[in-house]
């Protein structure tokens with residue numbers, strides 16, 4: 001349903017006809033580690049995540065799995081390996 005409170009105009013699963021059903025009746029601001037992520041949205045009341053109502057939870061146990069601004073170690077390792085040299089090693 002389209003949000004009419006904190007992230008006005010954006011689709012949200014927590015928005016109900018009775019209002020925002022998330023804890024406290026609103027989503028929470030993005031945290032510092034979110035800066036640079038493409039899923040951030042700026043509203044009059046602050047900066048929010050378009051995917052999670054409480055971004056700090058996504059960073060409690062490590063990196064956010066939906067972050068767009070992080071490079072994975074596997075992707076970084078792939079760049080270092082020269083496929084031609086790797087095939088000669090075999």
Ligand code: SF4
Pocket residue numbers: 030031033034037038039040048049050051052054055056058064065066067068
């Ligand atoms: S997807 Fe993750 S990193 Fe991106 S804004 Fe949301 S919580 Fe932050």
